[in-house]
Every structure is written in C-alpha cells, then in structure tokens.
Amino acid sequence: MVAIATPLTQQAGIEVPLICGAMYPCTNPELVAAVSEAGGLGVVQPLSMVYVHGHGLREGLGLIRRLTTKPIGMNVLIERSSRAYLERMRRWLDVALEEGVRFFVTSLGKPRWVVERVAPAGGVVYHDVTERKWALKALESGVHGLIAVNDRAGGHAGPRSAAALIDELGDLGRPVVCAGGVGDEQAFVAALKLGYAGVQAGTRFIATDECRVSEAYKRRIVEATEDDVVLTERVTGVPLAVLRTPYVDRVGLEAGPLARWMLRGRRTKYLMRTIYALRYARGLKRAVRGRGSSKDYWQAGRSVAGIHGVEPAGEIVRRFAAALRAV
Ligand SMILES: Cc1cc2nc3c(=O)[nH]c(=O)nc-3n(C[C@H](O)[C@H](O)[C@H](O)COP(=O)(O)O)c2cc1C
DSSP, rough: OOOOOHHHHHHOOOOOOOEOOTTTTTTTHHHHHHHHTSEEEEEHHHHIIIISSSHHHHHHHHHHHOOOOOOOOOEEOOOOOOHHHHHHHHHHHHHHHHHHOEEEEEEEEEHHHHHHHGGGTTTTEEESSSSSSHHHHHHTOOOOOEEEOOTTTTTTTOSHHHHHHHHHHSSSSSSSEESSOOSHHHHHHHHHHTTSSSEEEEEEHSSSSOOOSSHHHHHHHHHHGGGGGEETTTTTSSSSEEEEEHHHHHOOOSSHHHHHHHHSSHHHHHHHHHHHHHHHHHHHHHHSSSSSSTTTOOOOOGGGGGGSSSSSSSEEEEEEEHHHHOO
C-alpha cells in the first residue's frame, strides 16, 4: 500500500493517518488488529480488554500480535479517581511497553509520568484535549502530539468545532489529530484539508464485523441520524454522547441533585467520581456483553450521520485511504 505521509503516520509508523480510537467498552483485540493490519492504527483500551472482553492485558496483546505485526496503540486514562486504579494503569503501561507498544493516547489528568516512561523507550504520547488551555498543559508534560476532541465526538465530547480547534491548536508545533464527527471518507478528507495530521474515529468502527457489541447496537448506529445523539451527564457526571432511547428521554440528561452537590465539594467530588467510574464500568459493560436492558446507554457521536452499514474494519481504512489518495 502507498503510504499517505503526515506527521502522525511518521511518528506512529503507520500507512494511513487514521486511528481507531480507544472505546470502553467497545474495543476488542480483533478490532484493533483489523485496523492496524489495514494500515491504520488500532488503539487498545485496557479496561475494555480485561473487564469486558476477558483477556489479561498481556494475553490480549499477544492475541493482537498473532493477527498483525503492524503498530498498535494503547489508551492510558489517567484520571485521579482512585489510587488503586492509577497503580494498575502504571502496571499496564509497563506491560504494553514490554510487549512492543510504542504509541499511547492519554486522556484526562497530567500525562507527564506517561511521557517519562514512554519517551526513553522510543515511543510517543498523544494527549486528548478539548481546548487550548489543556493543550498548553499537555505540552508542559512533553507530549508529542494532540488529539483534538471536538463537539461532534463520541465519548466525552468537547465544546469546540473541528475548524475552531485546529485554529486554536495548529500553531503549537505538534501534530494535531481530529477526533469527532468523521463517519465517512468525505469527512476524513475534509479533516486533513483543514490541516489535521490525521483522524481518530470511534463510532464508525463500532459498526464493523470485528467489533463485538450486540447487533442491535450496531443497527441503531447505522439507522441513527445526528439528532439522535444527545449529551448526558447521568453516566459519568460530565457530558457523554449517547443515542436517544425511551429510557434516556424519560430520565433526562442532567446529573441528579445529590450527584451535582457531591461534584461541587472538594472532598466529595473524588468519591462521586469513583462512584460514577464504577457505575460507568458496570453499566456500559452490560450494554455490550450482557443480556441488555432498556436502561442501557449506547454511546455514539454525531458521525452516525455518515455511517450507512456494518463493514469489515479494514475496508473502512482502505476506502478512507483511497479517497485521500484521489485528492
Ligand atoms: C463508545 C465509545 C467509547 C469511548 N471510550 C473512550 C475511552 O475509553 N477512552 C478514550 O480516550 N476515548 C474514548 N472514546 C473516544 C474515542 O476514542 C474517539 O476519540 C471518538 O469516538 C471520536 O469521535 P467519533 O465517535 O465521532 O468518531 C470513546 C468513544 C466511543 C464512541
């Protein structure tokens, strides 16, 4: 395959500037491998690997390695919700480095300790940001690139549009990757034309053969319009993009009064975040692995507008790459 070179492809050692973003609970090893094998970059979500899909991290990385020898990435969520959780993340980072992973996407918190472990091993760290002030903080920690999460993204969306974000971040001297709203090849090409070094897509890769979520969830993504995507605070305490369901409509989108009060307090906010993290982990896992319930949340971003079918993940990478080469 002819490589389409950007600063992202050069730093990550990949052929197509397309990342399949980490997704709790949707990322499974087969999906990561399929994206990387086709020339993009699959990113492991370690919590999803271990708690949803039932592989030890080292064993799951080994499974990916049997499916592809191309580069993969790993997500390191560094939120300070609990010390035990951070300790586990540190161990997982070491396992990933031992197993040859050299591309890391950090989210939340300060990525300095991740950079300090990854850079000496020859790896790179890209940090998720939603505004310039967070990007400046990430640069102080020495990150190699930025993932600009915009207002159309799945997961925790940001407040700015893709165009506004590249204006804000384009002069910082680091590659900037567009996260949010890319569901088809036209949007992919448009993001690169705006000046992004690549795209991180999430929702598009849920509607694939390799992603092990329920058929009902995939079908809903294919059928949804962007007006079906709403931001709810009820899952994690901060806006999370989910598909509307009768349950979502009934309970509303705001956090309850007790949760809001706890999130305001200096001490209580950490406890509330831990409660949210546990509920989030359990509730979302059930949404993809369990029997399913009408109270499940299905995460998706506004990129649903460009998704019209369930496809093999590698086909998506190849189609996006072909569209980019054509321009
Ligand atoms: C179901 C789902 C789960 C996600 N989970 C995570 C996560 O665990 N860690 C993370 O850094 N980003 C997470 N994201 C964000 C994605 O990695 C990616 O940035 C985002 O999906 C891009 O927007 P798009 O869905 O419009 O393509 C998640 C997104 C979705 C849709």
